[in-house]
Amino acid sequence: MRAICLDLDGTLLQFDREYADLLRNAVADGLDDPERADLAGYDAAFFEAFEDHEPNPVRRGFEAAVPDATDDELDALADALLRHEADACSPPAGAAYDLARLREEYLLGVVTNGVGDWQRQKLAASGLDQYFDTVVVSYEVGAHKPDTAAFEAVEERLAADEFAMVGDAEADVAGGESAGWATYRYEGERIADLPDAIDWG
Numbered sequence: 510m511r512a513i514c515l516d517l518d519g520t521l522l523q524f525d526r527e528y529a530d531l532l533r534n535a536v537a538d539g540l541d542d543p544e545r546a547d548l549a550g551y552d553a554a555f556f557e558a559f560e561d562h563e564p565n566p567v568r569r570g571f572e573a574a575v576p577d578a579t580d581d582e583l584d585a586l587a588d589a590l591l592r593h594e595a596d597a598c599s600p601p602a603g604a605a606y607d608l609a610r611l612r613e614e615y616l617l618g619v620v621t622n623g624v625g626d627w628q629r630q631k632l633a634a635s636g637l638d639q640y641f642d643t644v645v646v647s648y649e650v651g652a653h654k655p656d657t658a659a660f661e662a663v664e665e666r667l668a669a670d671e672f673a674m675v676g677d678a679e680a681d682v683a684g685g686e687s688a689g690w691a692t693y694r695y696e697g698e699r700i701a702d703l704p705d706a707i708d709w710g
Contacts, residue, residue, distance in 0.1 A: 510616060512642075512669035513703060514660075516676030517621035517628055520695045522598035522635055531593045536574075538593075539586035546575045562648060566624065567591075591627060595634040607700035608640035615704065616667045620659050620674060620681075622647040643667055655684035664688075673707045 515521050529548070536546045555570030563569060571578060571586045578586070611617060618641055621628050625646040632638045643666045645659045652658040654676075664672065674685030677695045685692040693707045 510669045511614075511671045511673070511704075511709070512616040512618060512663070512667045513611065513673050513675060513707070514618035514620045514645075514663055514690075515700075516674075516678065516681045516695070517619055517623070517632060518598075519677035520675060520681075521600055521604065521619065521637060522631060523601065523697075524597050525599060526597050531590060531597055534593045535586055535590035538589035540575065540578075540582060545577065548574050550574050560653070562651060567627070591630060595631050598631060598635060600635050600637055601697065601700060604637060604700050605640070608637060610701060611704070612640055616669050617641045618663050618667060619644040620654065620663060620676075620684075621645070622653045622680070625649045654678075654680040655687060657684060657688040660684060660688035660690060671709060673709065675703055675707070 532548050532551060536543045536548065540546060550573040551570040554573035555566050558566035558569035567587045567590060568583050571583050575582065575586070608617065619632065621644075623646055625648050628646050629638070629644060632644065638644070643663060645662045645666075647653040647659055650658040650662050660672070660674070671691065672688070673691040673693065674681055675693045675695050676682065682692045682694055691707050691709050693703060698706070
């Protein structure tokens with residue numbers, strides 16, 4: 510039995526606008542006075558917390574962007590950003606149909622960098638979560654791709670003889686190769702075509 514795992518952001522879900530626009534929309538929704546926010550500081554604080562696996566990197570980002578925000582405002586900002594991020598994501602054409610067909614022959618998984626609840630909610634909002642046998646999120650294994658921890662977690666969960674990783678980023682390909690998996694760099698093609706595109710070795 511073979512397993513095919515896909516990355517989430519940029520592979521299963523494609524953004525239809527710039528992330529800076531999502532941040533601005535979240536601030537407009539979450540604050541009575543959006544001018545209080547200096548979004549230039551968001552990214553640096555977010556990624557520092559993200560790389561260190563701090564519990565809530567989004568909150569850290571907004572704490573930097575809006576230093577005088579109350580706890581309720583920080584919660585509202587995070588909720589608004591998740592809502593806008595989910596709304597801005599859409600799967601490739603025919604993804605649901607393709608995944609349903611692939612499940613007839615393959616075990617399917619998601620391997621994604623991110624915070625567990627956040628990534629799972631985005632996947633659920635897309636309606637694609639029902640097609641996957643497992644979802645592994647980097648925060649839940651304590652290491653981001655290309656570290657092999659997430660790939661090892663998949664191997665523990667899926668009874669497959671061969672594994673393949675499909676993703677749009679170098680971290681997907683490099684991590685999969687380090688784990689001894691077949692890999693494929695995704696560039697927007699139909700998901701149904703992936704089994705033939707993967708070099709299983």
